Every structure is written in structure tokens, then in C-alpha cells.
Amino acid sequence: MSVLVFADSNDGKVVKSAFEAVTYGSKVASSTGGHCEVVTYGNVDNDQLTALGNYGATKVSVDRSVSDFDPNRLARLVGSQAEALGSDTIVIFSHDYTGKSVAPMAAAHLKAGLVAGAIDYPNTDGGFTVKKAVFSGEAFARFSITTGIEVISLLPNSISVEKGDGAAEVAEISPDLGDSRLRVKEVRTKGGDGILLTEAELVVSAGRGLKGPENWGMIEELAQELGAATACSRPVSDIGWRPHHEHVGQTGIAIRPNLYIAVGISGAIQHLAGVNGSKTIVVINTDPEAPFFKAADYGIVGDAFEVVPKLLSAVRNHKAALN
Amino acid sequence: MKILVLISKAPDTTTKISFTDGDTKFNDQGVQFVVNPYDEWYALVRALELKEANGGSVTILTVGDATNDPVIRKALAIGADGAVRIDAQPDDAYQVAYQIAEYAKDQNYDLILGGKETIDYNGGQVPGMVASLLNLPFVSNASKLDMSGNTATMERDIQGGVELVEVDTPFVLSAAKGMAEQRIPNMRGIMAARSKPLQVVPAAAVDGLTSVSSYELPPAKAEVRIVDADNPEELIDLLHNEAKMI
Numbered sequence: 350m351s352v353l354v355f356a357d358s359n360d361g362k363v364v365k366s367a368f369e370a371v372t373y374g375s376k377v378a379s380s381t382g383g384h385c386e387v388v389t390y391g392n393v394d395n396d397q398l399t400a401l402g403n404y405g406a407t408k409v410s411v412d413r414s415v416s417d418f419d420p421n422r423l424a425r426l427v428g429s430q431a432e433a434l435g436s437d438t439i440v441i442f443s444h445d446y447t448g449k450s451v452a453p454m455a456a457a458h459l460k461a462g463l464v465a466g467a468i469d470y471p472n473t474d475g476g477f478t479v480k481k482a483v484f485s486g487e488a489f490a491r492f493s494i495t496t497g498i499e500v501i502s503l504l505p506n507s508i509s510v511e512k513g514d515g516a517a518e519v520a521e522i523s524p525d526l527g528d529s530r531l532r533v534k535e536v537r538t539k540g541g542d543g544i545l546l547t548e549a550e551l552v553v554s555a556g557r558g559l560k561g562p563e564n565w566g567m568i569e570e571l572a573q574e575l576g577a578a579t580a581c582s583r584p585v586s587d588i589g590w591r592p593h594h595e596h597v598g599q600t601g602i603a604i605r606p607n608l609y610i611a612v613g614i615s616g617a618i619q620h621l622a623g624v625n626g627s628k629t630i631v632v633i634n635t636d637p638e639a640p641f642f643k644a645a646d647y648g649i650v651g652d653a654f655e656v657v658p659k660l661l662s663a664v665r666n667h668k669a670a671l672n
Numbered sequence: 673m674k675i676l677v678l679i680s681k682a683p684d685t686t687t688k689i690s691f692t693d694g695d696t697k698f699n700d701q702g703v704q705f706v707v708n709p710y711d712e713w714y715a716l717v718r719a720l721e722l723k724e725a726n727g728g729s730v731t732i733l734t735v736g737d738a739t740n741d742p743v744i745r746k747a748l749a750i751g752a753d754g755a756v757r758i759d760a761q762p763d764d765a766y767q768v769a770y771q772i773a774e775y776a777k778d779q780n781y782d783l784i785l786g787g788k789e790t791i792d793y794n795g796g797q798v799p800g801m802v803a804s805l806l807n808l809p810f811v812s813n814a815s816k817l818d819m820s821g822n823t824a825t826m827e828r829d830i831q832g833g834v835e836l837v838e839v840d841t842p843f844v845l846s847a848a849k850g851m852a853e854q855r856i857p858n859m860r861g862i863m864a865a866r867s868k869p870l871q872v873v874p875a876a877a878v879d880g881l882t883s884v885s886s887y888e889l890p891p892a893k894a895e896v897r898i899v900d901a902d903n904p905e906e907l908i909d910l911l912h913n914e915a916k917m918i
Contacts, residue, residue, distance in 0.1 A: 357831070359831055359832065364831060366831075418830060418835065420800065420803075420810045420812060421803070421804075421809055421810060424800075424804060445831055446812070446813055446829055446830050446831050447830070447831065449788075449796050449800075449812060449813065450800060450810065450812035450813070451800075452797075452800070453765070453769075453796070453797040453798070453799070453800030453801045453804070454800045454801070454803060454804040454810060455804075456766070456797070456801065456881075457766065457769060457800070457801035457804035457805055458804050460766075460881070461881065462764070462766070462880075462881030462882040463765070463766075463795075463797055463881070463882065464882060465765075465794075465795040465796060465797050466794055466795065476885075478885050481794075482794065483792065483793055483794060483887070484683070484687075484689045484791070484792055484794075485685070485791050485792075485794060486890075487689040487889075487890075488689050488691075488887055488888065488889050488890070489887065489888050489889075489890065490793075490884050490886070490887050490888075491884070491885045491886045491887075491888075492882050492883070492884055492885070493882060493883050493884070493885045494881065494882050495880075495881060495882065495883065496881050530809040530839060530840065530843075531809050531811065531837055531838075531839050532837060532838040532839070533835055533836070533837050534825075534836045534837065534838055535835070535836040536830075536833060536834075536835050536836075537833050537834045537835070537836070538832050538833035545831065545832045547831065548831075551917070551918070575918060593815065593849055593850045594829070594834075596849060599685055599709065599791060600709050600710070600713065600849055601849050602849075603794075607917050608911065608915070608917040608918065618685050618686055619685050622685065622791070625890075628915075628917070629911070629915045629917050631907065631911070632896070642896045642898075643893070643896070644893060645896040646894070646896065646897065646915065647896065647897050647898075647899060647907055647910060647911070647915075648896045648897070648898045648899070649898070649899050649900075649901050649904065649907060650898060650901060651901030652901075655901065656901050656904060659901075659902075659904045660904040660907065660908075663904040663905045663907070663908045664908060664918075666905070666908075667905075667908045667912065667918070
């Protein structure tokens with residue numbers, strides 16, 4: 350079967366979640382005896398597109414006439430490429446903000462079944478089933494897709510990126526996508542070299558146990574030393590100590606980093622729902638009865654104001670010893 | 673302004689999740705259902721705020737059987753003017769979206785709002801599919817929505833930031849945190865909800881495109897390993913040598 354991967358870019362560069370999606374797509378292609386193509390848009394550099402061959406793509410089609418993130422037009426772009434590849438194509442998105450928006454539109458446009466937020470490769474023995482987390486990470490479900498074209502959006506950080514050697518053929522395309530009815534007036538990126546929370550492999554998060562926004566310096570320092578992103582609990586973002594976009598949990602965002610360090614967060618079920626996909630969880634809390642310890646791999650019972658500075662110097666010593 | 677808000681019921685967050693029929697069905701025995709928080713806190717409340725500021729009406733729409741009625745009454749108690757329930761038992765998001773699109777296509781809604789995802793299946797598929805089926809513009813993960821005449825200005829979450837976008841009505845939006853604050857229904861609202869119209873509409877014929885073949889619970893978590901607060905070096909050592917995370 351042919352595989353089509355939608356790859357997003359930012360500022361002329363292919364985003365990290367797209368490397369995961371292309372790795373996933375090319376593995377699916379080789380296990381089903383097909384090839385993996387990529388469709389993308391915008392002003393991404395040509396050498397970046399050729400380099401997607403390193404992740405297994407044979408061909409990259411780019412529509413440079415689309416510059417804005419307009420899900421209606423992008424869904425038509427993906428739809429036209431999928432239809433060109435045939436009625437048994439597998440279409441892969443990353444389940445990042447772009448994919449969450451475009452994949453449902455493309456699936457409805459193609460009248461193809463979608464599994465949104467897959468965490469593993471599809472099982473194609475006598476059918477087509479894909480595993481994803483449900484009930485906010487409390488359980489998993491295997492969804493069966495019953496249409497000729499199957500659409501999957503892959504939860505970021507679910508598989509490891511595999512990079513080899515290869516060069517993809519790059520083709521410029523410009524199918525009819527209709528007029529844009531959406532006007533992008535301004536793009537506000539968080540700027541700097543900060544690590545994106547949704548893409549981060551390591552996350553340091555803190556809650557009410559920190560007692561006030563002025564005490565976040567040590568959390569930011571620890572995160573920086575580890576190369577981690579910072580996050581927070583809901584109460585802390587609700588009272589304005591931290592920005593909304595850092596809120597992880599039921600009503601904020603869900604993340605699944607390799608390592609999640611929670612400082613001064615009790616671990617209410619709503620918070621766990623946003624982080625229970627993390628591979629390793631470390632909890633630092635003064636209360637040994639804090640529910641978060643039940644979900645943790647490692648724990649320290651102690652005062653954040655004493656433990657975090659010590660942990661920071663231990664991280665620095667560890668890094669120095671490695672060098 | 674005529675606003676449609678898509679409402680789904682979802683098990684309360686504290687529900688102990690279990691399955692029946694050989695792990696092929698969610699066990700809803702004794703489960704407390706709530707209005708899906710993203711639909712309620714963000715989409716519905718913002719719709720009500722826009723109506724209060726600019727006039728118009730807010731209708732809520734649910735696809736499902738009569739077991740949804742208590743949740744519909746709760747959304748009415750928060751302030752919606754009326755409700756529509758499409759009497760279907762959908763298996764997947766496409767069936768839900770198709771029912772909504774069939775109903776909404778000749779109703780001339782200016783705005784169709786839903787939450788960014790439900791807390792049971794976490795797919796976030798329905799609003800985008802509705803937009804596609806109705807050929808309406810779609811703005812996803814919006815954290816802010818303001819109206820000026822027929823033009824909406826929104827902030828939406830993107831990778832690594834926020835975008836300010838403008839769309840003319842009609843369009844479909846999925847709502848994320850930041851759009852509004854939760855409203856607790858008061859006694860007057862709860863009383864009024866009892867007599868508000870709940871129209872039950874027959875379902876259109878449509879097949880699902882996906883189905884759940886099995887459920888499973890995650891493996892039991894091993895006991896937490898507690899490290900002495902005076903010895904964080906041990907934690908670093910474990911994270912490096914055992915967990916291999918740093």
C-alpha cells in the first residue's frame with residue numbers, strides 16, 4: 350500500500366513531529382510492500398525536503414502557493430495527493446496542532462476512517478487496527494478502520510525517529526485548493542530558544558507548592574540545566590502565576606515526554622490525565638500521601654525549596670562528570 | 673446571531689474505567705456523566721457571552737439516545753435557549769459529524785462551536801469533520817473569540833505559539849482553554865431548563881468508518897521508588913543508569 354505523510358514546517362524548517370510521522374510512514378510502507386511519499390506546503394527549504402529521504406520518504410510534493418495554516422485548503426491539498434496515490438492509501442499526520450486540525454477535515458473529505466492520536470504502528474493482520482489512548486490515558490483502545498483509505502494521526506513522542514541515508518525527489522505541485530476564507534493577521538511565537546512543551550522530551554513542572562510566581566526561578570533553572578521545557582498545574586495557571594499554555598492536565602494540554610518531573614503538585618486525577626503518558630515520572634512533594642506518588646516511578650518526600658536547589662547542583666555535577 | 677454549540681456527554685473524570693463483553697464495550701454501570709468540559713466551559717460559555725453582548729440565540733446539539741437528556745438539561749441550565757438531540761447511536765466521530773451536518777445544513781447558523789476534544793475518546797475529530805461536510809471555514813484550538821459584525825477575530829494555538837486569525841461567518845470553531853471561564857448553573861437556571869425546548873430529531877442513515885475492536889487497561893504501575901531528600905544524587909543516578917532518561 351502507498352503511504353502519504355503530511356509534514357508541517359515552521360520558519361522554513363521541517364518540524365520534529367514530522368520526522369516522527371515520516372519514520373512511521375516509511376515503516377508502515379515497507380511492512381505493507383509500498384512506498385512512502387510526503388506532502389507539504391509553504392516556504393520550507395528544498396534541502397530540508399530532500400533530507401526527508403533520510404527518514405524513508407521517496408518523494409516530497411510541496412505546494413508553495415499555500416503559506417498560511419488554513420485547514421480547509423491543507424485538507425484539500427492532502428486529499429488531492431491521497432486520491433492520486435489510489436484508493437488503498439494510508440495517510441499519516443502528526444497529532445500536533447496542525448494535524449489535529451487538518452486530519453479530521455481531510456478524513457471527512459476523503460470519507461476515510463481516522464484514528465486520531467495513535468501511539469503505535471497499525472496491525473494489518475487480517476484487518477487494519479490502530480492503538481490509541483482513550484479516557485484521557487486511563488485506558489487504550491484498538492480501533493479498526495473499515496475504509497479503503499486509512500487516516501492516522503500519530504501522537505508526538507510515541508515512536509523513535511530513525512534516520513538513515515537517502516534523498517527524496519522533490520516535486521512542486523499546485524492543485525486547486527479553492528480560495529482562502531481565513532486571514533492570518535499575526536503570528537506570535539514564544540520566541541527564543543525555549544523548548545516547545547508539546548515537543549519536549551523532558552519536562553519540569555510545578556504547582557501550588559511553590560507558593561508564588563516569584564519562586565519559579567529555580568524551576569526554570571533546573572529545566573534549563575536538563576534541557577527541559579517548563580509546565581504547570583491548573584490552579585497555578587488559573588491564578589495567573591504561569592501562562593495558560595503551560596497548563597498540562599484535563600482541561601489544558603496533554604503531553605507525553607520521556608521524563609516528567611513534578612514539583613509541588615499533588616497529582617489530582619485531572620492533572621494525571623494530562624501527563625500519564627509520560628515514560629518516567631518523578632514527584633517531589635512535602636506530603637508523603639500526595640496521590641501523585643502512586644503514579645510516580647521515583648519520588649522525593651521533601652520541601653521543594655530545599656530539594657530543588659540540591660537537585661540542581663546534582664544535575665550540574667552529573668553533567669560535569671560526563672564531560 | 674444564531675449560534676449552535678455541539679455538546680457531548682462524557683464520564684466524570686473520577687470514573688473508574690472498566691470494560692465488559694470481553695473488553696469490547698465501555699462499562700457505563702454507575703458512571704456519572706457530565707457535559708464534556710471543553711464543550712461546556714469553553715464553547716458553551718463563550719457562546720452565551722456573545723449572545724449576552726450581541727443578542728441572538730444559542731442552541732445546543734447532541735447526537736445520541738435519551739440517556740443524554742440529563743446532560744442536555746444541565747447545559748440548558750447554564751443558559752442555552754434550546755436543545756436538539758439527534759436520536760442516533762453513533763459508533764464513530766464521522767457518524768456524529770454527518771448527523772450534525774445533515775441537521776445544520778439548512779439552519780443558517782452563524783457560528784458552530786464545539787470543544788477541542790472529548791475526554792473519553794480524545795479524538796477531536798467532530799468539529800473539523802462538520803466543517804468539511806458543510807464546506808465551512810474551520811478554526812481549531814481557539815483560545816479567544818471576539819465578534820464584530822459578521823467578522824470573528826480569534827486566537828488559535830499553533831506549534832510554539834498563538835496565531836491571530838480573522839474569519840467571516842458562518843464558520844466552525846473548536847474551543848480550548850482560555851476562551852471562557854466555567855459557569856456554575858444557579859437554581860433559577862436549573863428551574864428554567866426544565867421547560868426549555870428539547871427537540872428530538874430522527875437520525876439520517878450513515879455508516880461509520882471506524883469501530884473499536886478492543887479495549888485494555890494499562891499495566892499496573894510498579895511501586896514508587898522513594899529517594900532520600902538529602903541525597904538527590906541518587907535520583908540523578910537512577911535517572912541516568914536505570915531509567916536512562918538523562
